[in-house]
Amino acid sequence: MDKVYIRGANVHAAGTIALVNKTGTWRVHDPVVDNSKCIGCKICSQYCPDDCIVRLDIDKSAPSDTPRIEIDMEYCKGCGICAYECPKGAIQMVICEA
Amino acid sequence: MEMFLSGNQCIAHGAKLARVEVISAYPITPATPASEELYEMVTRGELDAEIVNAESELGAMGICTGAAVAGCRTFSCTCSQGFALMREMLWAASGMALPVVLALASREIGIPQGLLSDHSDALSERDASYLQFFAEDGQEIVDSLIMAYKISENEKVLLPSLVISEGHRMSHGFETVDVPEQGQVDKFLPKYNPKHVLVDPNYPITGGIPVMSQYPWFKMQQCQAMENARQVIKDVCKEYAEMFGRHYGLVESYKTEDADVIMVSMGSTVSIIREKVDEYREKGIKVGLLKLRVFRPFPEDEVREALFNAKKVLVIERAPSPGSRYGIACIEVKAALQKSRAAISNIIVSGKDISAEDIDEMFESWMNREDEFVEWYKMPYDERAATMSGYDTYQKLLSGGKVERKLVEVGEGCLSKGCSSCAGCLSFGVIRKVLSVFGKDTVAVHNGGCLGTCATLFPLTAWKIPSFFYTYSNAGATISGMEVAMKRKGIDAHLIEVAGDGAIFDIGLQTFSAALERGHRIIYLCYDNQAYMNTGIQSSGSTPYGARTKTAPKGKPGRVKNIAQIVAAHGDIYIATASPAYPDDLLKKAKKAKSLNKPSFIHVICPCPPGWEYDPELGIKIARLGVETGAVVLYEYENGEVTVNKVPKKRKPVEEYLMKQGRFSHLTKAQIAQIQEEVDREFTRLTSGRL
Numbered sequence: 001m002d003k004v005y006i007r008g009a010n011v012h013a014a015g016t017i018a019l020v021n022k023t024g025t026w027r028v029h030d031p032v033v034d035n036s037k038c039i040g041c042k043i044c045s046q047y048c049p050d051d052c053i054v055r056l057d058i059d060k061s062a063p064s065d066t067p068r069i070e071i072d073m074e075y076c077k078g079c080g081i082c083a084y085e086c087p088k089g090a091i092q093m094v095i096c097e098a
Numbered sequence: 099m100e101m102f103l104s105g106n107q108c109i110a111h112g113a114k115l116a117r118v119e120v121i122s123a124y125p126i127t128p129a130t131p132a133s134e135e136l137y138e139m140v141t142r143g144e145l146d147a148e149i150v151n152a153e154s155e156l157g158a159m160g161i162c163t164g165a166a167v168a169g170c171r172t173f174s175c176t177c178s179q180g181f182a183l184m185r186e187m188l189w190a191a192s193g194m195a196l197p198v199v200l201a202l203a204s205r206e207i208g209i210p211q212g213l214l215s216d217h218s219d220a221l222s223e224r225d226a227s228y229l230q231f232f233a234e235d236g237q238e239i240v241d242s243l244i245m246a247y248k249i250s251e252n253e254k255v256l257l258p259s260l261v262i263s264e265g266h267r268m269s270h271g272f273e274t275v276d277v278p279e280q281g282q283v284d285k286f287l288p289k290y291n292p293k294h295v296l297v298d299p300n301y302p303i304t305g306g307i308p309v310m311s312q313y314p315w316f317k318m319q320q321c322q323a324m325e326n327a328r329q330v331i332k333d334v335c336k337e338y339a340e341m342f343g344r345h346y347g348l349v350e351s352y353k354t355e356d357a358d359v360i361m362v363s364m365g366s367t368v369s370i371i372r373e374k375v376d377e378y379r380e381k382g383i384k385v386g387l388l389k390l391r392v393f394r395p396f397p398e399d400e401v402r403e404a405l406f407n408a409k410k411v412l413v414i415e416r417a418p419s420p421g422s423r424y425g426i427a428c429i430e431v432k433a434a435l436q437k438s439r440a441a442i443s444n445i446i447v448s449g450k451d452i453s454a455e456d457i458d459e460m461f462e463s464w465m466n467r468e469d470e471f472v473e474w475y476k477m478p479y480d481e482r483a484a485t486m487s488g489y490d491t492y493q494k495l496l497s498g499g500k501v502e503r504k505l506v507e508v509g510e511g512c513l514s515k516g517c518s519s520c521a522g523c524l525s526f527g528v529i530r531k532v533l534s535v536f537g538k539d540t541v542a543v544h545n546g547g548c549l550g551t552c553a554t555l556f557p558l559t560a561w562k563i564p565s566f567f568y569t570y571s572n573a574g575a576t577i578s579g580m581e582v583a584m585k586r587k588g589i590d591a592h593l594i595e596v597a598g599d600g601a602i603f604d605i606g607l608q609t610f611s612a613a614l615e616r617g618h619r620i621i622y623l624c625y626d627n628q629a630y631m632n633t634g635i636q637s638s639g640s641t642p643y644g645a646r647t648k649t650a651p652k653g654k655p656g657r658v659k660n661i662a663q664i665v666a667a668h669g670d671i672y673i674a675t676a677s678p679a680y681p682d683d684l685l686k687k688a689k690k691a692k693s694l695n696k697p698s699f700i701h702v703i704c705p706c707p708p709g710w711e712y713d714p715e716l717g718i719k720i721a722r723l724g725v726e727t728g729a730v731v732l733y734e735y736e737n738g739e740v741t742v743n744k745v746p747k748k749r750k751p752v753e754e755y756l757m758k759q760g761r762f763s764h765l766t767k768a769q770i771a772q773i774q775e776e777v778d779r780e781f782t783r784l785t786s787g788r789l
Contacts, residue, residue, distance in 0.1 A: 003479045004484075005483070005484055005487060005489070005556075005557075006487055006488070006489060006492050008209065008210065009209070009210035009487075009556045010487075011486075011487045011488055011554075011556065011557055011558075011559045012487065012488030012489070012491045012492045012495075013486060013487060013488035013491065013557075013559070014503070014504070014506075014514070014559070014561065014562040015513075015514030015559070015560060015561070015562050016486050016487075016514075016557060016558050016559055017514055017515075017516040017517060017553065017554070017555075017558040017559055017560040018514040018515045018516035018560070019486070019516075019558075020486075020516070020558055021516035021517070021518060021558065022516065023515070023516055023517070023518070026521060027521075046681045047527070047678075047681070047718050048527070049519070049522060049523055049524055049526050049527030049530070049678075049717075050515060050517070050519075050526065050527075050530075051511060051515060051530055052515065072515065074515075075515040075516060077520075077521035077522070078521060079521040079522030079707075079714040079715060079717070080522070080713075080714060080715030081522055081714065081715055081717055081718055083715065084715040084716065084718070084719065085718050085719075093715070
């Protein structure tokens with residue numbers, strides 16, 4: 001590699017920020033899901049400002065404690081919007097262990 | 099009085115002691131805290147001045163120019179792109195012989211934008227007829243500002259001044275500063291009372307007149323004033339030293355009398371070199387330091403006197419001059435030393451922060467060489483950064499190879515995770531949501547603001563579609579150029595301009611308006627968090643009445659620009675408002691904008707946890723309350739008619755929305771009632787179909 005960068009600080013790559021900027025380290029509160037309360041309504045996932053919650057494709061007949069959402073803890077900043085907006089109170093914000 | 103102040107606070111204290119009468123500035127990192135401090139001083143009643151919120155730096159400098167014409171002592175502070183944007187009015191102020199004083203917390207000029215100090219912003223206006231004072235510490239900022247007014251306002255000078263510090267090292271670093279007593283300063287600096295330009299209905303004058311053949315006369319007089327300034331600076335510095343005990347001059351020669359080798363520098367680096375000179379002298383090296391304190395007028399005689407007999411001179415400086423082999427200061431030093439036999443070398447550091455170890459390294463390598471050299475101070479090459487920036491891919495392109503890239507489909511989202519937006523940032527939530535209806539056939543442009551700084555930092559980018567980050571004032575222009583060129587090249591893609599309220603309502607309004615008028619097929623997404631949040635919460639044209647910001651400590655006195663009416667005035671444009679609390683409505687509007695063959699404007703009020711002062715978990719709740727109270731009305735505007743999409747069955751009182759936000763916590767009942775009245779009026783108008 002020649003010892004130069006691409007002129008104009010142009011980056012010929014996509015989404016590289018995710019490789020380095022693990023924003024999950026910012027968190028002071030963890031979202032903890034009570035699977036028995038979660039109904040998989042996706043309200044949390046549509047309000048998460050960091051796209052960190054995915055609703056899993058779970059059959060309604062699955063046992064009640066089956067996880068219905070998955071939170072990406074590598075990037076979740078712990079803002080608590082999901083917990084506040086959850087209509088079933090299925091997410092609690094719990095202070096992170098040191 | 100001794101105070102512990104940051105460089106920016108020193109700027110504010112200097113301006114305050116000079117009893118500036120009119121202040122106007124525009125937020126820009128790292129200079130903003132200086133104007134914020136001045137807003138605080140005015141609000142607390144410590145400074146009797148008019149402080150005017152400008153829509154851009156060009157506006158701020160225009161306001162200062164106008165105020166100076168009308169006879170007031172005026173002040174602004176800025177740096178970098180902001181200073182560059184002032185340019186037209188900079189030359190107007192010096193041409194009109196107006197003693198405006200500006201403080202610059204110097205910063206690299208983009209693109210690429212940087213945040214450290216490079217003197218290129220100040221020195222690229224070397225020929226704008228501004229006296230330039232480079233301060234090395236907070237004390238010198240305060241002292242230089244007070245003296246700058248006295249020098250600039252001298253009848254033999256009548257030129258504007260720049261007092262230059264460095265961002266962030268000086269602007270945000272704290273030191274103990276001896277702040278002069280106001281009474282003493284008042285004795286030193288009399289009231290400004292101009293006779294060459296004034297506004298007086300009983301004594302009409304015409305100002306700013308075009309000239310033909312006499313132009314060189316006026317330019318020559320400007321140059322003569324600059325020449326006169328040399329003596330005036332010396333006299334003023336002498337008087338200042340007598341009153342305040344601190345000595346300054348055009349230059350400072352430190353142990354140069356018997357020196358064989360002399361280092362030359364300006365700004366904060368000088369403080370480090372001064373200590374190093376003592377250290378090297380203890381080792382028996384006859385070394386000296388020449389501090390260039392005043393760069394315009396350039397102190398040729400003093401430089402010649404200090405350096406002429408040295409064997410070697412090393413200029414360590416921050417501003418390169420592309421096209422010249424030397425940095426800007428070195429060019430000037432060389433010109434002053436034409437007949438000297440000194441070997442003049444030049445190390446250019448640009449924006450790098452300089453430590454004592456760096457000076458050791460520079461000094462050692464310089465002492466080991468006898469030749470004259472010019473070099474950039476060591477710049478470690480970050481191979482990992484280059485790899486992450488896609489350098490290999492670029493090389494393949496250059497060699498004619500075909501590169502397959504993974505592209506995003508509709509629904510996947512065009513921004514990756516890992517953005518540095520605050521926890522609970524709803525602007526980012528909205529941007530992600532809107533971009534999710536777009537895919538690989540989309541090009542995004544953004545201009546300043548939170549999006550640029552939180553989604554990108556070389557070599558990192560969150561973008562998965564082509565995206566370009568331009569300067570603040572260009573919300574409409576650069577994307578227009580891209581649209582025209584893409585059409586010409588047959589590139590069929592959606593163009594989306596993602597801009598904050600600052601870029602749309604204020605600094606970029608001109609280019610935005612022109613783009614709307616021309617009718618380019620562009621989707622404008624305004625993520626409106628109702629203030630300049632990226633620079634730390636200053637009022638914008640979108641800040642609502644009563645909201646507290648750093649530039650409105652008691653709440654914004656004025657009202658909000660009706661941006662939708664402005665946009666609608668441009669003709670056939672799809673206008674929609676949306677809220678992060680109603681994602682389906684937002685998605686529907688984004689999809690509609692995507693489907694239309696005309697310009698669209700989607701305006702989303704986005705609660706901002708630090709700026710609106712609330713706990714991040716409440717963001718959606720507050721956004722929802724905005725709609726439920728009617729403070730935010732979700733509507734679409736097409737063919738001259740407004741359709742309100744969400745009409746609350748019973749509107750809640752606006753107080754519920756306001757009181758969830760710390761920025762409104764100081765409002766009185768009467769103010770809340772006034773806001774309620776305004777909300778009722780707007781809501782009634784919109785629900786009756788009128789914009």
